[in-house]
Amino acid sequence: MGKYIIAGNWKMNKLPSETYDFVKEVVEATKGAECEVVCCTPYVCLAPAVEAAKGTHVKIGAENLHFEDSGAYTGEVSADMLVDLGVDYVIIGHSERRAYNNETDETVNKKIKKALAKCLVPIVCVGESLEEREAGITMDLITIQIKKAFAEIPAEDAAKVVVAYEPIWAIGTGKTATDDQAEEVCGAIRKVLAALYNESVAADVTIQYGGSMNAKNCAGLLAKENIDGGLIGGASLKAPDFATIVAAAK
Numbered sequence: 688m689g690k691y692i693i694a695g696n697w698k699m700n701k702l703p704s705e706t707y708d709f710v711k712e713v714v715e716a717t718k719g720a721e722c723e724v725v726c727c728t729p730y731v732c733l734a735p736a737v738e739a740a741k742g743t744h745v746k747i748g749a750e751n752l753h754f755e756d757s758g759a760y761t762g763e764v765s766a767d768m769l770v771d772l773g774v775d776y777v778i779i780g781h782s783e784r785r786a787y788n789n790e791t792d793e794t795v796n797k798k799i800k801k802a803l804a805k806c807l808v809p810i811v812c813v814g815e816s817l818e819e820r821e822a823g824i825t826m827d828l829i830t831i832q833i834k835k836a837f838a839e840i841p842a843e844d845a846a847k848v849v850v851a852y853e854p855i856w857a858i859g860t861g862k863t864a865t866d867d868q869a870e871e872v873c874g875a876i877r878k879v880l881a882a883l884y885n886e887s888v889a890a891d892v893t894i895q896y897g898g899s900m901n902a903k904n905c906a907g908l909l910a911k912e913n914i915d916g917g918l919i920g921g922a923s924l925k926a927p928d929f930a931t932i933v934a935a936a937k
């Protein structure tokens with residue numbers, strides 16, 4: 688299965704002035720990690736984060752990017768800008784951006800293509816709302832999200848994409864999906880990828896779970912066959928908690 692990646696998603700938290708020291712804390716706390724360790728930070732925190740992670744095992748990611756190379760897009764940030772800073776990863780299509788920033792399956796697809804073209808690793812978020820789960824359409828919805836996200840992405844690039852399954856009802860709510868619920872959807876995502884590409888590509892894609900994953904519940908989730916890591920919000924803001932999750936991923 689895909690290589691293990693534990694990525695923190697800081698969201699709109701932490702100041703640029705506290706970022707350097709905090710990333711150094713993460714570096715120290717996660718020494719000896721047997722998985723890839725990533726901190727995804729607000730744009731304004733990226734420069735000090737990259738500086739602190741330089742020459743260490745920790746990689747830095749952004750939380751969004753624009754799909755155009757440059758131009759009249761006030762307030763936006765391009766892939767080239769992220770690469771120039773030394774950023775390696777970028778979160779794409781987080782449910783909060785889909786809900787508050789008009790992110791659609793189409794813009795998600797464009798952003799994945801741009802990230803891949805610039806050698807950034809996209810972490811692509813998919814997931815259902817509580818209403819959708821209760822209506823029994825979780826698998827249909829996830830299948831559509833995955834198909835649209837991967838549209839026109841060739842097999843040789845597909846395995847470079849990280850998929851994060853994040854049920855919206857579990858994000859920031861303290862209500863985690865059970866290990867079996869998370870495994871069921873992550874397994875289904877791998878089947879969709881196998882159908883779109885082949886078994887080998889599907890096996891190579893890292894599929895993360897995200898949604899109230901923490902130091903207490905991470906071991907059960909990460910032990911599941913189709914869960915290759917986590918996208919961690921709240922628990923990534925405390926280095927010891929984040930380090931416990933990193934230690935469980937091997």
Ligand code: PGA
Nearest residue numbers: 858859898899919920921
């Ligand atoms: P949470 O956030 O861990 O705070 O639930 C996860 C995410 O939204 O990526």
